Amino acid sequence: MKKKVISVLILTTLVTTLLSGCSTGKSTKTNSENKVTEIVFWHSMGGVGGEAIDKMVGNFNSSQSKIKVTAQYQGTYDDAINKMKSSQQGNAGPDVMQLYDIGTRWMIDSGYAAPIQKLIDADKFDTSTLEPNLLEYYTVNNKLYSMPFNSSTPILYYNKTAFKDAGLDPEKPPKTFDEIKEMSKKLTKKDASNKITQYGYSMAIYGWFFEQLMVKQGQLYANNENGRKDKAAAVEFDKNGAGLKIFKVWKELYDSGNFGNFGRKTSDTQNAFIAGNTAMMIDSTSVLNSVLKGIGGKFEVGTAFLPKLNESDKGGVSIGGGSLWIMDKKDDGKQKASWEFIKFMVSPEQQVYWNKNTGYFPVTKKAYDLPEMKEQLKQYPQFQTAIDQLHQSPLESRGALLGIFPEARQTIETNIESMISNKMTPEQAVENSAKSINSAIEKYNKTNK
Template structure:
């Protein structure tokens, strides 16, 4: 019997000694439906097979991912005769997956897809996609969803089904130059936007220094909206997670105005750079004392700064002191694609289990700065030692744990278009061309117009 996904109690089982496969979907393989019709059974063992893994990692993160694949192929994969081939697909993986499904291109389709959360709703409509929920529901499993942080499972949950297994996840952090803050008279990181504004003003008095550099785009705005309370969402249906979003509600529930009212203090600080030209390099050179960046930038910042100055990371400043929800999670999950070969599905799942195991996640997190998705990773001696030597890396994990699982980016269907709307509006707000009320009206109206048009075209 299927169990529904509930945040309060997550005790689903996942296959360990036995491997899961999907029985094939009903209807045409390229046909889209509101929910996958795949069902799940168990196999005693995997037969030798090659599987394809589409990903979008670049640079050092790509090197770290390919090492995971190579280590699997040389150990667990070799023992079982499974070979994983990573294929870089850059951005737009979801579009390529949908193209493969619509053309029945089974030969060139992937077995595993690394996909961002915002693509989950559209991918879930494909019959070829096998929800991870199908695997977590297995009664003969060896590990459970309790091995993953509930925040991360919810990040990739749609219509109460876990669609993908979290892999590379991060949170938005405040990076700050501790030496410059001390020169400005501050020994702790700002805890609220009002304090952030005051710090920026003070830092502006230090020669050649800009207090804060960050561009408010959709991702940043989403964090400040959902952080206000567990009931704060950018749109209806819990931000499009229970059902498709039909309206951006941030303009009428007060959360958008609350953020803009406080952010106006940052704009008025006189030491705020609202465009991100080279945020990593400018922070590392000491030009900007504070910057809001993903925790996935930790490795790059660490390398660029070196021993030039002391720097730290801190939680995302609250909109208001009494806010309770915390920062949201961003990143990607590993999603299964059914090519009609049960053995390939079993092999793909075996790799996903390996890639999200405690030991592998420790290596992955230390190399990239991504939050380890397996709760058992932080208990490993190697991870305890790493965090002791690199406390900046642990801040993202602690921020996630201190946040509500309800604090999530929206599944808003028009995220790229809304991202442009937010950047344009917030840019003019930063230049004092729009008042708080005008910015609220513009952001709300234009975002809802974009969403309404999408619904009209696709209904």
């Protein structure tokens, strides 16, 4: 009797288990399929840029259910790099990281990131849809290392209303620095006490502008083809005369009395332009939206290509800004998820949103086919200047790669300040800059063989 009861119980259990397996087999499979891959994205965009990134990340997370991205603001690019170096000890860093353009050589040498080319090839992703000038900067040895994201170039901003008041044609901005000198004389205003109320021209003491004026002259900043054929071993700007040309023009403008020097912070020069304290300035395309909003119709703003130093200059402009890197955490699943996220971030729709909210270039050419982008250009025709300048720049105008670029920029800025305060001549400023930067390059190359 007991054996029969036990047999019935065993049979009942088996049937129940089988039926249970049939009814829940689908959910067991679903648990595996529904596994969410979580990735962390570090960025350095504050203000409206940070708000735009949060919105775009939210758009990605709601567009699918397989990947969840958490965006984390890390402060400045330099702050983010220092945090990333520390995080590598425990492999606790981000899966995707936004890094400034001048960090490219360092990131490649660090080995922290996986070249994005690997994922592009595996996915058969068509890079011809992206802006070639932007891709060119981040391509080293025919391999794309990171995805352009927040890309910008320098342009000339000028006050059309001030041009009219000075008897200048507002539709004919200066094309050369010689023209800037002449126009600045007419644009500079003084009050009854002979105090300048409006400078003709201003330019922040910013190493990026020095680099851009090297590119504009079509000259190399560093040897080994700007550090692209092989690691740069020394600068070239002290040998080819292009660096001295920049320093001399900077000093001549300053000594003219028509040049407003508002220091290293680009925002201070922007504020001077917005307030009408300077009639022209060089600045990034990325601030176009904020400049126009700041002016609020007080005067009409014009934009033009970065002026030439020499009439014969054939160079264009190089990009600034940053790109998105996929970190090499030895996790194929996370790398693939990171790649899906990056593809979304550079899609036409997201790039139009990014442009409208920040002023950075759309990295994909398809963005210009969308009605929203066409409307944006219609509303802000000043941005067309930036697009035309980018497209007319030769691919060779891609700029240099240096592992110590942040330090090099500060060196250039320090020597410009010393030069305009008459502590050294332009020739000495170039010589001192080259000597200091070459020393830093030598130390870097010894520790990054």
